[in-house]
Amino acid sequence: VSALPPTSFQSSSSSSKSQLPYFAKLNRRDGGGGWAPEQTDRLQWLQVDLRERVEVTAVATQGRFGSPDWVTSYMLLYSDTGRAWKQFRQENNIGTFPGNTNSDGTVHHKLSHSIRTRFLRFLPVDWSPGGWMGLRVEVYGCAYKSDVADFNGRSSLLYRFNQKSTSTVKDVISLRFKSQRADGVLVHGEGQRGDYITLELHKGRLALHINLDDAKMHPSSGHVSVFLGSLLDDQHWHSILIERFNKQINFTVDRLTKHVRTGGLDESLEVDYELSFGGIPLPGKPGTFLRKNFHGCMENLYYNGVNIIDLAKRRKPQIYSGNVTFTCSEPQLVSVTFLSSSSSSLSLPLDAATETLSVTFQFRTWNREGMLLSTWLRRESERLLLLLVHGQLRLTHHRSALQSSDIVIGQALSDGQWHMVSISVGGFQVSLSVDNEPPSTMQLKDIAQPGRSVLIGGCPSVLTNQGCRKPTLAYQGCMRAVIINNQPINFYLVQQGLLGNYSKLQFDICGIRDRCLPNYCEHDGECSQSWNAFFCDCSGTGYTGATCHNSIFEPSCEAHRLTGSASGFFSIDPDGSGPLKSTVVYCNITDDRVWTVVNHNSTEMVRVQGSSLQKPHVMKFNYSTSLEQLRTLVGRSEQCQQEVVYLCRKSRLFNTWDGTPLSWWLDRAGERRTYWGGFLPGVQQCACSLDENCIDMNHFCNCDADRSSWENDTGVLSYKEHLPVTEILVGDTNRSGSEAIYRVGSLHCYGDRFLWNAASFYQGSSYLHFPTLQAVLSVDISLYFKTTAPSGVFLENLGTKDFIRVELSAPSVVTFTFDAGNGPVVLTVKSHVPLNDKQWHYVRAERNVKEASLQVDQLPLRFLEAPSEGHTHLQLNSQLFIGGTASRQRGFLGCIRSLSINGMTLDLEERAKMTPGVSSGCPGHCSSQNSLCHNRGKCIEKSSGYVCDCTHSAYGGPSCKKEVSVSFESGSSVTYTFQEPFSVMRNHSRQSSAIFTQSSNSRESIAFSFLTTQTPAMLLTINTYHQQYMAIILAHNGSLQIWYRLNRDKEPDIFTPTSFNLANGELHRVQIHREGRDMYIDKDTNLKYSLSTDKELITIRSLTLGKVTGRAGVDEEVLQAGSRGFIGCLSSVQFNHLAPLKAAILNRGSSLVNVLGNLVESNCGELADKSSSRSLSDTGSRGKKLTNAAQSDSAVIGGLIAAVVLITLCAVAVMTRFLYRHRHERTRQMASVKEKDHQPRPELRYRAELDLHSAMRDSRKEYFI
Known part of the structure; x- marks a missing residue:
């Protein structure tokens, strides 16, 4: 300068x-x-x-x-x-x-x-x-020196080879170009057998098409197309580099590179006669081209080291030049950019004498909405508006506030391409066309008289006398070639203030840019954009967030267990927000372990004959997930195993002379493995050698004994780093009588070694360090912490200027701070309760190119949008510090677990083993998380996590949330017998974990769910050795009744908390709690009843669910309900600390549990959701029956005979009672109980009978708590 x-x-x-x-x-x-x-x-x-x-x-x-x-x-x-x-x-x-x-x-x-x-x-x-x-x-x-060639859209350069054709395995093409059109061929070559290479502009993008295969022998198998770049028709220079070696292609446009590989078999490119630049000429027809020719300039055009333009300038014979000049002509069009969607405008005057109006212009934008043009008609009494609406052009003629006409044309006009618009106003009509399509017209009632000006864009702030209103956003984009009444508009005069008025315009530049290139939407998210921002559509990707960064799936089956899920197929994403997609696995969630099961394509027995070492039998296993996903899943699991069943007859695994493997399998890396199930890697032996029980002690495998009888070398492969098995080869079944049968099972893994991976920090100056955080464009950090300290840094990583930090900045405040070059950004979440309460708390911080966010527990998410023109790359270079900082200040004291960054969980425990002031693990899971085990389940600590003891819960499953349900038939019952007081004291230390003694007192807590259509019905009854009882029944009208007889000399207390019919095929929940004289049916709302006495149930004899017969001292209504029993579904029955229904399922044959009739394990919730056309008897046949262990065939026959006799006697008894009721009306004195407005009263008799085959209505779940 x-x-x-x-x-x-x-x-x-x-x-x-x-x-x-x-x-x-x-x-x-x-x-x-x-x-x-x-x-x-x-x-x-x-x-x-x-x-x-x-x-x-x-x-x-x-x-x-x-x-x-x-x-x-x-x-x-x-x-x-x-x-x-x-x-x-x-x-x-x-x-x-x-x-x-x-x-x-x-x-x-x-x-x-x-x-x-x-x-x-x-x-x-x-x-x-x-x-x-x-x-x-x-x-x-x-x-800078260059060789330039100018192509006018009808010209080309032909580079002719010295021989008829050329075949290459390596090609390098480089050039720079600037184009005046969005379409045009830059390079083309083809061969007679179907090879070709074409580089062309298509809608402002570069497309490379290449095929290496013979089109006749392998049609379309070797073809590949690559698209790169955007907005390349901006009349500025762009660079291209194409490198091909065999099938590998590197395609680079303006520093963006794509790596692709061609398909097919061939690796060479055969091109006949010539390579053309600028177009694809037709053979024998000079000047005729198959596609649009390139219109623009090229410079420094090289093909395999040959300077094509230099040869053309020197008129070398191998170059044919058609209408190509060697100076670059410059376009005369001037663009203007409308910068603001609210206030950019351009007002241009019209000649007062004009009677017609014609306007043409070209525009390009990403915005789907905006006002392009407006003008007055008929002395400002009518208005003409041209709007961009949903990517279409809408021309609206406003005659008045209530009268208007529209023309709508075009599609996807907000695609960033140049589009030409023409408007013509004259006489009685207005016409509109776009991109040289036939015009659409609108008829006017009066002759159009144009106003004094044309307004392009929004309403100007300086022009208040035009009556301009803002029906929509102003146009934001580029515009050029504006012609009004056949007069081109000189934008230089506008810029100098000599023509019209403008606001928020930028002259001689088109400021459009493609914000989707590169595409910042991750995991195949679809990018769209406006002028100022881009957006990611994450639909169907399995990810969410502003850039589709966050997985919506849990990382493991163990994580699904923590959510309370039962066994089933689930999508898991082991690497979270990492590059691998989610996969579907089967989660077998048992009480002690959670197994992840991954299937493959061949889990059946395979019989092998006729194979040899030279021609072995080969079976490849294709799993339901990719090997990369399997590697991540296996690495995350605590243990994995895969069963290999191998049966043999005169078929050896190893050559008995020299130990050469005759059969083997390949691990996940494709490496050959010669050890078999149950043995250690690297040793050519089988499980029988480890157990020292091989049939021939001279061999280490049963099959190597080479016997004609069937032998077995089945075992389980459990070396995690080699699993899963990807291929098996069997090679010794070609002798007479030789045969092998094998089956490779599914991959089974359990545990999640990262879910509870934790470290305890007990010195403020200590920290764990890891490699630099890879967080250039996006990063998500999640962790759990618990502490009693008021503050401390969880994580920090520094750069020269940039940094990122997550910390507990105050007892109730978590702060996420970072600087990506735009200045420090601070996000803070403040809790209403202290976070240093020695409880686990969850923190998740995320930063990407669109926004930053911070989440703490279930508190509201805090987020901040990133500036649209700010820095996007986070440049870090220091180590990643966990639990402290490089300055050893503000260190964290407490526990951090499950620290995950971009889907990768850091192994805190392993790093803590070698760091002073930090220890592996963090005890106290149960004490700090009170919702891990539900429904009275007890949380038990383990070294790396916890387990739930559901012994005293009516529920089962890993978290004591699984419903335990049974369907009852008419004669079904479950009776739990309590031990006598003496034997209770004597055997107290020997009682089982599932069945235990209930000591009697004046407190009862009862909870259960039921579903039925039968009335009357016995739900539950409790009897004592002193002729006391408590019963819960459904009366004739389906209402719930609770009977208490605590004094055999007095009338029972009877309560009816519901007057409506509960035998309606819907699922109902009942909870009853008694303390002394007070009984709570709904303790949450203080709905309370009072008994006539506070006596307790003294020495309980038994608790029965379902049918009850022959009980002395029981009232007649209760007897009647007991004789009818219960038909329907009972679920999760709890009496104090006893779960009788669960005990009946888990402890069959116990002397304390007696099961009569057939019980079918069921699910009341599913039954309630089934179609109303299905009866209970239909659903009961599919379950697993539970019967008394003492039953025999003779007992069944005897039971049938007894049932016939009993039915006959019952019929006689019912008829006798019916006649007796007509003569005598039975009256009873009810116990007087006064508590608010709730008065127990005798239940009136109803004649509603149970229809076993009646349809159940759509289910709703009701609670009586």
Whole structure:
């Protein structure tokens, strides 16, 4: 710059003659010490003409010498001609450069990539807060020479080979181009057998098509197409590099590279006669082309080291040049950018004498909405609006506030491509067309009379007398080639204020950029964009978040257990937000372990005959998930195993002479393994050798005995690093009588070694360190912590300027802080309760290019959007510190577990073993998480986690949440017999874990669920040795009744908490709690009843569910319900600490549990959800029956005979009772109980009978708590 003449410097304005642009040379003090504009706004610029195209590598700036004037940030634009500018952006798409903070300091910037240009323009964005704009500049670079060819859209270059055809296994094509059209062929070559290579522009993107295979022998098998780049028709230079070696192709456009591999069999490219550049000519027809030709310039075009343009310029015979010139012609179109969607506008005057109006223009944008154009008609009484609505053009004629007409044309016009629009107003009609399509017309009632101006974009703030309103957003995008009434609009006159008025416009530049290139949407998320932002559609990906970063699936079956899930097929994502997708596995969730089961394509027995070592039998196993996913799943599990069943007859596994393997299997890495189930890796032996029970002690495998009888070498492979089995080869079944049968089972893994991976920090200066965090574009950090300390850093990673930190900054505050180059960002979540309460708390922090977020437990999510033009890359270089900082200050004291970063869980326990002040593991899981075990389940500590003891719970499953349900038939019952007091004391230490003694007192707690359509019905009854009882029945009308007889000399207490019918085929929940005289049916709402006495049930004899017969001292209504029993489903029955229904299932044959009739394990919740056309008897046949262990065939026959006799006697008894009731009306005195408005009263008789085959209604679940 220092050697350039004054004419090389231009500017938008100058504040004085001493501050002209010529004085803007670095370190110069003459004149006013630099350039300063007349005004301070973002429309000012300083331009430098470098006199010829050079390669610019760096720039430097200073403020104006000895003044308070400097520029704190600026944009850099470049151009070959001083027109049609383009903004320079760094690798991370940052479009501004930090400037100066004083007048004399020099700030250098090395460009992330060099630019070849002649003109540079500096645009101040921010400046000295206490002064003015002031600027001195320097430009660094070197000379640039190039060979240029200009193609006019009808021309091409043909490079002819010396021989008829050429065959290559390696090709390198490089060039730079700038195009005036969005479509056109750049390179093409083809061969007679079907090989071809084509490089073309298609809608502003580059497409590379290549095929290496013979099209006749392998149609389309070797074809590959690669698309790269966007908006490449911007009339600026772009670079291309194509490298092919055999089938591998590297395709690079402007520093973005794609690596692809061709299909098919061949590896060479055969091209006949010639390679064409600029078009695909038809053979024998010069000037005729198959596709659109390229219109623009190419430079430095090389094919396999040959400079094509240089050969053409020197008129070499192997080059045919058709209408190609060797200087680059520049386009004459001038673009303008509408910067704001709220206030960008351009008002252009119309000739007052005009009677018609025609407007044409070209536009390109990403926005689907915006007002493109508006004008008045008929002396401002009518208005014509052209809107972009949902990517379509809508022309609206407003005659009044209530009258309007519309024309809607076009599709997907917000695709970033240039589109041409034409509007014609004249006479009685208005017409509209787009992209040279046939116009659509609108008829007017009166002759159109154009107004005084045309308004393009939104409503201008300076023009208030036009009555402009804002029906929608203003247009935001690029526009060019505006012609009004056949007069092209000169934007330079507009810029100088000589034509029309404008607001928020940028001239001689199209500022559109593709925010979806590169695509920041992860995991195949679909990217869309507007002018200022991009958006990710994560539908169907299995991920969520602003950039589809976060997996929606749990990482393991163990994690599904913690959510209370039962066994079944689940999607898991072992690497979370990592690159691997989710996979479906079967989770077998048992009480002691959670097994993950992955199936493959061949789990049946396979018989092998006729195989040899030279031609072995081969079976490849394809699993339901990829090997990469399997490797992650196995690595995350505590233990994995795979059963291999191997039966043999005269078929050896090893050669008995030299030990050569005759059969083997391949591990997940494809390595050959010769050990068999149950033995150690690397040793050619079988399980029988380890157990010392081989049939022939001279051999280490049963099959190696080579006997003609069937032998067995079945075992379980459990060395995790080798699993799963991917292939098996059997090679010794080709002898007479030789045969083998094998089966490789599914892969089974249990445990999640990362879920409870924890470390305890007990010294404030201690920390764990790991490799640098890989968080350039996005990072998610999740962890659990518990502490009693008021503050401490969980995680920190530093860079030169950037950093990231997550910490407990106060007892109830978690803070996430980072700096990606835009200044520190702080997100804070404050809890209403202290977080240093020695309880586990969950923290999740995420940062990506769109936003940052922080989540603590279930508190509201805090998030902050990232600036649309800010830095995107987080540059870190220090170690990752866990539990402390590099300065050894603000260290964390407490426990951290399950620390995961971008789906990878850090092994805290292993690193803690070698770090002073930190210990592996963290005890106290149960004490710090009170919801791990449910329904009275007891949490039991383990070294790495916990288990739930469901002994005293009516529920089962890993978390004591699994419903225990049984379907009862008419004669079914479960009776639990309590031990007598003496035997209770004597055998107290020997009682089993599932069945235990219940000592009697005046407190009862009963809970159960039921579903039935039968009335009357006996649900539950309790009897004592002193002729006391308590019964819960359904009366004739289906209402719930609770009977208490605590004094055999007095009438029983009877309570009816519900008057409506509960025998309606719906699932109902009942909970009863008694303390002395008070009985709570709904303790949460204080619904309370009072008994007539506070006596207790003395020495309970038994508890019965279902049918009850022949009990002395039991009232007649209860006897009647007991004789009818219960038909339906009972679930999760709890009496104090006893679970009788669960005991009946788990302890068959016990002397304390007696089961009569057939019981079927069921699920009341599922029954309630079934179709109403299915009866209980239908659903009961599919379960597993539980019968009394003492029953025999003879007992069954005797029971049938007894049942016939009993039915006959019952019929006689019912008839007798019916006649007796007509003569005598039985009355009873009910116990007087007064508690609020609830009075127990005798239940009236109803004649509703049970219809066993009646349909059940759609289920609802009701609770009586």
